[in-house]
Amino acid sequence: MNKDGSIYFKPARTLLFVPGNKESWMEKVVGYSSDAVILDLEDSVPPNMKEAARDTVASKIPVLAAAGVRVFVRINRDGEGYDTHDIRACAVSGLEGLVLPKPDGPEDIQHVSQILNSLDSPNGSSKISLIPTLETARSLYFAYECSLPERVVAVFGAVAKDADGSRSVGYQWTADGAETLHLRSHVVLAARAAGKMPLGGLWQQVRDLDGLRASAQINRNLGMSGEMIIHPSHADVVNQVYSPSPQELSYYRGVVAAYEKALTLGRASVVYEGDHIDLAHVQTARVLLEMDASSQKEARK
Known part of the structure; x- marks a missing residue:
């Protein structure tokens, strides 16, 4: 915690997604070079495996944290907002934060904060941070307001190829990123103005490490503090870009x-x-x- 009571976020150059239904993959992350991992309960888990994945992730959080791994969990949305079962199950010792996919706006983020505030202190809920991933036109427009809630420590400007953000905003993705330059710059300015860390990514061309390096360098030049990544091989490349030479x-x-x-x-x-x-x-x-x-x-x- 910071002196003012806000949640401290140690900078992370790389946050690696790991599917929540892949227990064997989770067991390997201790040897990875990413600064943190995001155990994913959302898009990488088939619908019929969500509950089992939730149980697996909840059991792995303390184990990974004890091994020195910084652990975040991306939770699911449901019909009324975010899945409260995911939140309650994963609010265990060792969890650093929750990643919130596709918030429609700041009100969605505040709702998760209220749920965490209602949890018993033994769960360590007062220290659980939030990282909203801005993947809708409305959330991108209100990037500053989405950055303001007390639990928010970083904001992810999602501009991946053919993903939720591109569908919502309507841009056509290119490798040089000219079509998302304004969006990424907007997220950087909004997050920094709110005193939070702006995160870039995702680079989806898994084997194109040269393209990854070029994209990450542009994001760093814009003022991003780190990136979400989808493959272990991306960690060393992005870590190098976000480290001073x-x-x-x-x-x-x-x-x-x-x-x-x-x-x-x-x-x-x-x-x-x-x-x-x-x-x-x-x-x-x-x-x-x-x-x-x-x-x-x-x-x-």
């Missing part, structure tokens, strides 16, 4: 050093490697260096 880290260390030296000479700005540098640039450099130091510390645990 050695050259970037060297540059930012140089920025800080040059600025601090300038201060000793009575100047508040300096030219470093041809770039004008002042306090704003140094603050950005320090944030990125601190994030890298934190990720390196986590990797050594």
Whole structure:
């Protein structure tokens, strides 16, 4: 939890979907390089296997969490909103958050928050976060309002090929993403304005890792903080894109050093490697260096 009582979300470069009816797949995720997993009860599970998948996922959450895996669960929608059976069954120790598919708007997200608020504290419901996936024209339009609920820690701008978002908005998907540039930028701005993390993806061309890298790089350039992915082979590629390169880290260390030296000479700005540098640039450099130091510390645990 943050000091203000809100739920803390440790940045995640990659969140890997794993079908909730594939127990053997879940057992493999400890060895994957994704920063988190999303055990899926929704689209990847056949209708006649939903209940069994729910039981399996609920039993696996504590086991995976104990092994150091960050666990989220994508729940189902039902006729009246989100499936309360999914919510109650999965609100167990070790669950970091719920992924909410296809919210129509902020009212759907608030409804799930109310259900979680009503659960007994032994379930750890006060710490369960929410990640809405904006897959309808209305939810994309109200991206800022969907980002505001207290439990929301990140927002996913869903712009996959031939999926719910493309059908709802009506765009024709292309690999370079020009048709969704406005939507993705809108989600980034809305989430950041609300103090939440914007997430990109999904890249559905499983074997096209070059295309994945190019798409992820565009999303990172726009301001995305990470991506949802559908295959373990995508994790290393996306992690690399969303991690500062050695050259970037060297540059930012140089920025800080040059600025601090300038201060000793009575100047508040300096030219470093041809770039004008002042306090704003140094603050950005320090944030990125601190994030890298934190990720390196986590990797050594």
